Structures are given as structure tokens and as C-alpha cells.
Amino acid sequence: MRVLPILVSSMWLVACSAPATPAPASSEAAAPAAASASDELPAEAAAMQEPLPEFPAIPVIVVPEILGVTPAQRALEASMAGVLDPMQGVSIAPARCGTDGVLVNDAGITAIDAAGNLVRNGDEGLFQINADGSGTARFEGGLVTIEADGSGTINGTVGEGEEALVQVDADGSGSYNGPAGLIVLDGKGGGTWNGDSGLIQNNGDGSGTWNGPQGLVTINADGSGTWNGDAGLVVNHGDGTGMVGTPGREVAMAPLPNVPPAGRFPPLRRFAPPGAPCGTLITLNDRVLFDFDRAEIRADASDVLDALARALAGISARTLEIGGHTDSKGTDAYNQALSERRAAAVLAALRARGLDVEAEAVGHGESRPVAPNEVFGRDNPGGRQLNRRVEVFVRT
Numbered sequence: 001m002r003v004l005p006i007l008v009s010s011m012w013l014v015a016c017s018a019p020a021t022p023a024p025a026s027s028e029a030a031a032p033a034a035a036s037a038s039d040e041l042p043a044e045a046a047a048m049q050e051p052l053p054e055f056p057a058i059p060v061i062v063v064p065e066i067l068g069v070t071p072a073q074r075a076l077e078a079s080m081a082g083v084l085d086p087m088q089g090v091s092i093a094p095a096r097c098g099t100d101g102v103l104v105n106d107a108g109i110t111a112i113d114a115a116g117n118l119v120r121n122g123d124e125g126l127f128q129i130n131a132d133g134s135g136t137a138r139f140e141g142g143l144v145t146i147e148a149d150g151s152g153t154i155n156g157t158v159g160e161g162e163e164a165l166v167q168v169d170a171d172g173s174g175s176y177n178g179p180a181g182l183i184v185l186d187g188k189g190g191g192t193w194n195g196d197s198g199l200i201q202n203n204g205d206g207s208g209t210w211n212g213p214q215g216l217v218t219i220n221a222d223g224s225g226t227w228n229g230d231a232g233l234v235v236n237h238g239d240g241t242g243m244v245g246t247p248g249r250e251v252a253m254a255p256l257p258n259v260p261p262a263g264r265f266p267p268l269r270r271f272a273p274p275g276a277p278c279g280t281l282i283t284l285n286d287r288v289l290f291d292f293d294r295a296e297i298r299a300d301a302s303d304v305l306d307a308l309a310r311a312l313a314g315i316s317a318r319t320l321e322i323g324g325h326t327d328s329k330g331t332d333a334y335n336q337a338l339s340e341r342r343a344a345a346v347l348a349a350l351r352a353r354g355l356d357v358e359a360e361a362v363g364h365g366e367s368r369p370v371a372p373n374e375v376f377g378r379d380n381p382g383g384r385q386l387n388r389r390v391e392v393f394v395r396t
Contacts, residue, residue: 052244052251053231056217058210059200061193061262064180066158066166089288090304095279095393133270150267172264189261206258223255279317279396282308286342286388295341297349305346309353312394320359321393322347327384328366328373339363346390 120127125139132148142156142163149170158164164178173187181195190204198212206221215229224238235243242253289301297305312320324339324346340363347361366373371383 052242052253053227053234055225055227055234055236055256056210056214056229057257058202058208058217058219058259059193059197059212060260061183061185061191061200061202062180063176063183063185063263063265064158064162064164064178066154066164066168066176066266066268089285091283091285092280095281095395129271135271137271146268146270148270150270152268154268166268168265168268170267172266174265176265185262185265187264191262202259202262204261208259219256219259221258223258225256280315280394282392282394284308284346284390284392285385286390287385289346289390290342293338295338295345297345305349305353308392309350309355312350312355312357312392315394315396317357317394317396319395320355320357321395322350322359322361323368323391323393324361324363325368325387325389325391326366327387328369329384332365336363336365339365342390346392 120129125137127135127137127139129135129137130148134146134148134152136146137144142154144152144154144156146152147170151168151170153168154164154166156163158166158178162179164176164180166174166176166178168174169187171187173185175185176183181193183191183193183195185191186204188204189202191202193200198210200208200210200212202208203221206219208219210217215227217225217227217229219225220238222238223236225236227234232245233243233248235248236253236256237243238255240252240254242251243249244251284304288304289297291298322343324341324343326335326339328335330338340361343361343363347355347359350359366387369383369387370389371386372380373384373387374380375383
């Protein structure tokens with residue numbers, strides 16, 4: 001019964017006699033082990049060298065172009081305030097002509113006071129323009145109010161076919177609410193923009209946030225920040241390190257550049273009316289020149305005619321038309337003849353003062369009123385007074 005000790009002893013001998021170094025394996029046996037090691041190491045290295053997501057930059061807040069008073073200016077012209085020294089009973093208006101070149105009477109009335117302040121009320125709207133370019137305009141395009149320092153509001157047309165509400169202050173702060181979204185600027189580099197690109201907040205100190213198509217981006221003034229978007233959570237510590245993913249993987253990451261400060265609203269353009277399409281229309285109330293129902297120019301009208309002649313001498317006019325107009329009292333024939341005599345008298349007076357340009361005198365009688373002679377069947381003395389006039393059409 002000594003078999004068991006011999007068997008155990010034999011197993012111990014086999015174990016002790018095993019070589020210290022394994023015998024070389026055949027090439028077939030070594031290949032699987034080598035392949036397994038090579039698969040594991042490159043995967044780990046690839047994880048360490050994975051490119052970092054590019055941290056988005058917060059967009060710059062862009063203020064759309066604001067044309068300001070441009071739509072309102074189309075009804076006026078730059079030379080309007082300088083054609084005549086302002087005088088009682090004298091008004092100046094931009095002349096507009098139809099496609100046939102004939103003067104169009106839109107019943108607009110323009111008055112200028114001694115300080116150069118202008119008021120125009122016509123088919124285009126109501127304009128109150130001051131000599132310094134400030135003023136208001138109520139017209140088809142909306143309401144425009146401009147101050148001399150470039151501040152003001154626009155409620156209506158701000159561009160080609162664009163409608164918006166704009167408020168601009170003299171320090172460059174203000175707001176815009178229109179097709180581009182809602183923009184608010186503080187004039188010191190900060191502001192917000194809520195539009196198609198999302199919500200942008202610029203704090204003006206190099207920091208800001210952007211909640212938009214790429215996710216939520218936060219940039220701090222010290223170069224740190226976070227981005228939670230398609231790439232997951234990216235954290236920049238601002239010290240050259242950062243973290244990517246959840247759970248976070250520590251990586252080297254350059255500090256983020258500061259957010260550039262937001263701009264300011266430019267001052268709104270003041271009123272500087274462009275040239276009229278076909279010239280200027282100067283209207284002289286009949287009381288300035290004539291006694292009632294007469295065609296002889298009064299002696300005290302010399303100052304008006306002297307100023308008119310001087311102004312016309314400084315204008316490069318192609319032609320000049322002096323038109324006489326009456327109200328509707330009296331017969332058509334009588335009014336026509338009276339208007340012709342008055343127009344001829346004014347032309348003769350201007351010729352006597354050196355007028356040297358092609359000119360003609362035309363009578364229109366009562367055919368071209370600028371105000372109703374009657375209102376609801378009752379006489380309208382104020383309207384009749386406006387209709388009794390002489391117009392000097394300067395075609396430029």
C-alpha cells in the first residue's frame with residue numbers, strides 16, 4: 001500500500017523539475033497573444049490623443065443698418081430752408097412733377113419761421129423740422145422723432161421694406177425690435193441679442209453667454225468657461241486645463257479668448273432733405289402782394305420781391321413759371337383773367353429786378369385749389385385765403 005506516497009512524490013518531482021523559463025512557443029501559439037496586446041495598447045493611446053471639441057465663440061452683436069429719417073426725407077429737399085429769407089405770407093415746398101413733367105399740386109403747405117424752423121403738412125404727412133436737423137415726421141412710413149444730438153425713436157420703416165421700433169440714446173445705448181430680433185445695448189460694451197441665432201448676452205467685461213444652435217456656451221472674463229452641446233459637457237478651467245465629457249476627462253486646454261465688447265447704436269441721421277424731383281415751389285399769399293380783387297402790386301411788397309429776386313438769382317433754374325390762382329368767388333372767366341394779370345405783374349416786377357432766366361406767367365383761375373373753398377356746404381374763409389396766391393415754380 002505504498003502507491004499514494006510514490007504518486008505524490010512523483011508529482012512533486014515533476015513540479016520542481018519544471019524549467020524556470022518557459023520553453024519557446026511555436027509561432028502558431030505566440031500569434032494570438034501578440035495580437036491581443038497590440039489591440040489593447042493603441043486603443044488606450046487613441047483615447048489619450050482624441051482631438052478636443054472646438055469651443056464655440058460667442059457671436060458679436062450686430063446692429064442692422066438703420067436708415068433713420070431717409071424715408072421721411074423723400075418729401076423734402078435740402079435747399080428748402082435757403083430759398084427765401086423767411087417772411088410772413090411766404091411758403092416754400094419741394095416741387096414734384098408727374099411723368100409728363102407737369103407740376104403736381106398736392107395741396108401741401110410749407111411754412112418757415114424766422115429761426116429756420118419748418119412745418120409741412122401735405123399728402124406725404126406732417127413734418128416739423130428744426131434748423132438743427134431735429135424734428136418729427138408722421139408719414140406713411142411711421143413716426144420718426146430725431147433730436148439734435150442724434151438720439152430719437154423710429155416706429156415704422158427703418159430699411160428697405162423693414163418695419164421696426166428703434167430707440168437710440170446719445171450715449172450709444174438703445175434698443176431695436178424688428179426683423180433681426182430684439183437687440184438692447186448699454187453703450188458701454190454690454191448688450192443682449194435675442195434673434196434667429198438664439199439668445200446672446202455680452203456683459204461688456206470679456207464675459208458672456210450664448211444659448212443657441214450649438215448649445216449653451218458660457219465664457220468668463222478670466223478665460224474659463226463651459227459648453228454644453230452636441231460634444232457633451234466641455235469645461236475650461238482657464239488655467240491651461242479642462243475637462244471633456246461626463247464623467248470628465250482631464251485634458252490640456254488653452255484659456256478662452258475674451259468676448260469682444262458689443263458696439264453702440266450709431267447716432268440717428270438728422271433731417272437733411274434731399275433734392276426735390278423737379279424743383280422748388282415758392283408760394284406768396286395774395287395779401288403779401290395785392291389789395292383785394294386787384295392786380296397791381298402794392299408798394300409795401302417791394303421787400304418781398306427784392307428778396308425773391310435775390311434768391312432766384314442764386315438758383316440754377318432751367319425755367320421759371322409764375323402762376324396766378326384765385327378762390328371760387330366770382331365767375332370762372334373773371335377769376336381766370338384776374339389770375340393772369342397778377343401772374344404777369346409778378347413776372348414784370350422780377351424782370352425789373354434783374355431776373356434773367358426763361359420764364360412765363362400763367363393764370364390758373366380757381367382751377368387748382370390747395371384747400372376747400374367750402375366745408376359741408378358752408379363758406380370756408382381760411383381755405384379761400386390759401387387759394388388766393390401766386391406760385392413761383394422753379395424747375396431745376
